[in-house]
Amino acid sequence: MSTITTEELSATTLLRFATAGSVDDGKSTLVGRLLHDSKSILTDQLEAVERASAGRGQEGPDLALLTDGLRAEREQGITIDVAYRYFATPRRRFILADTPGHVQYTRNMVTGASTAELTVILVDARNGVVEQTRRHAAIAALLRVPHVVLAVNKMDLVKYEETVFAAIAEEFTAYASELGVPEVTAIPISALAGDNVVDPSANMDWYGGPTFLEHLETVPVSHDLAHCHARLPVQYVIRPQTAEHPDYRGYAGQIAAGTFRVGEQVTVLPSGRSTKIAGIDLLGTPVDVAWTTQSVTVLLEDDIDVSRGDLIVPSKDAPPTTQDVEATVCHVADAPLTVGHRVLLRHGTRTVKAIVKDIPSRLTLDDLSLHPHPGQLVANDIGRVKIRAAEPLPVDSYADSRRTGSFILIDPSDGTTLTAGMVGESFASPEPVKDLSDDDGWDF
Template identity: 60%
Template sequence: MDTVATKAPMTHNMGLLRFATAGSVDDGKSTLIGRLLYDSKSIFTDQLESVERTSQERGDEYTNLALLTDGLRAEREQGITIDVAYRYFATPRRKFIIADTPGHIQYTRNMVTGASTADLAIVLVDARKGLVEQSRRHAFIVSLLRVPHLVLAVNKMDLVDWSEEVFEEISHEFAAFASKLAIPDLTAIPISALHGDNIVSRSENTPWYEGSSLLHHLEHVHIASDRNLVDVRFPVQYVIRPQSLQHADYRGYAGQIAGGVLKKGDEVMVLPSGLTSRIAAIETADGPVAEAFAPMSVTVRLEDELDVSRGDMICRPHNRPAVAQDIDAMICWMADTPLVPGQKLAIKHTTRSARALVKEMQYKLDVNSLHRDESATQLDLNDVGRVRLRTTAPLLADEYRRNRITGGFILVDESTNRTVGAGMITAAS
């Protein structure tokens, strides 16, 4: 199958950047992603032809690149994005996974889903409208989920005559709000997704703008230091015990490293038992390695035969997560029925599963004003609040701000098996 232009050079051994896009309805998220896919030559000829044909059928005066990501026909007909659409593309410098998240307030839960694993988030703002309630909501969720890098993309600059004053006003207002949040890296870029200005290359229409284009920023943003390489955290996902006679003594523990660096010969502790051993070997799909780090998937073998099972965690003896059954957490509630004290839910945390009792509602948070309502008695759909939980089995947990994997969990309704909440641990004891 032919691509729109010649394929980009081989993309082996490159970094992967996961980023999420968010914005209000009609701010141009889908158009922006379509533009990135189109200008980076990451779409196939027949995809482009389909988009051109659909654009003509709709009566659009231009090739509507938003249709590249609005895959659901119902979405196309309504003109809104209602689910998280994941897209992949690559340049010679980096690979990318995009989570295109909805703008509607009633789909906040989808944005939480899309941004929970992101290294970077792009919040789009319509230059004509400036900051709206949704812009602040999206910035708050980005900070709540500890996404390390945030790009404010001021879109539709062509409709305000490329006004530097408009861009500066929106940028300063957004920066003032972001200063109240935990956003370590904020970059503002003036763009026109429809026409491609400052998307892949710098635009002549913004001579006053001295920063880089959006794609250049995405290719060069430094994410390696965002990972926690200090605290060793290895949740055991699977115990490998081959049945063959020649491997009768083999016992390996497979999983994805959630933090820190594992090295052959390191002294480690297994929780919750507290037993210690040393790492005998670290194996990957490509063979043994001397060391491994987050987020690699590996099999670890220990020098001693310990009783280790799924849900246990390998860490350092003097650097351990909390072994806790009382959990304070910020919850984003994702169900139509409210979260209330006394409720019982299943909880999934790293590779452990347990049941949880909602002991106390501490407060509900207004994500626009950041006001805490301590009189709240429940969380409704898309609400965010702080809750205390008691679990039936101890969780091996860190605070979310220290480690997004060992500090995050989901809540599941046992009667329907649906995910009803996403949680970020603030304290564990």
């Protein structure tokens, strides 16, 4: 296993990426091959895979077992849950989410891709673009994943024919363009044989692009925080009441976006009260500046009412608050989501009661047409919804912020996650939403 020094690791950037595709397209094998050929597997891990493979009567190691860790996954030969892997090369650090391919588990892709900066969509070269391929492309587009890689796998089973690869790449790119995907990189591979995964393939000399790993290492990843909308969801109010700090009152949370500075004028939402940042504590140490993903405690100049679920934002860049939320959602629960459904809406650290006022449309993935007013969404459906919340919510457009422009709907009876939503996202202009203000039940 290659050694990466601390200096090299600290100088590399981080790429979060997710894999997706249909059952048996070879996602787990690709991940295993990537880890194996990049020498990112410990010796004892490889030995365990070799033993498990031998016990199943296989001659060589089944690299898919490196990610398919659940017993049910190994027995069925399919990925069921999202498997996360962390590895690094001298050029970049990676967090990888291997998501299931079975249509029953499409909802798991939403989890895996929600924080990804790149999505890998695998296609079996023998089958080409299928419905599940289109579904995964639609989800990647909805989640606004900046980069999409089309990995045309099992090229060894089509005799490494360039025409097969070209036809699949052309069809997928055209479909992705309709969805608004800004960039697609197509790479022909054989995960089982290792062609174009880490090392260039001798069997596809007609391909002049990067290998799979080379593209992962070189794709641009933007961590520029200067243009982000700064957002801090308050998770906890800290009042130690010690002799050393008798009047300490801090508001703790993880910065969802942007940068905060001491002395900056900020507004607390949804109340709309304004003040200035008096101090920022990071790991118990005062700092002048803090930015996205850091967990901090913010101290304010004025003693105003701030509690868990509130959102601290720069006063000059505050989002509007609203009780009416329109969004595109992916329904993830087995029970359907229906018009009039009473739910809990969780946005950041805030949870409020809400009602599904209308479901204007459901997306048909075959031709990207909209089925108007379906009345309900079932598991794995993508559709438009309008929700009325009991309290005002400071929501951004998902196009502006993937963190504060997203939410989930929860079943209030048992806490089940029902739906993942993206505020303002749409494939087409939504139809007018019918008024259900006279409905019985929760009426806000």
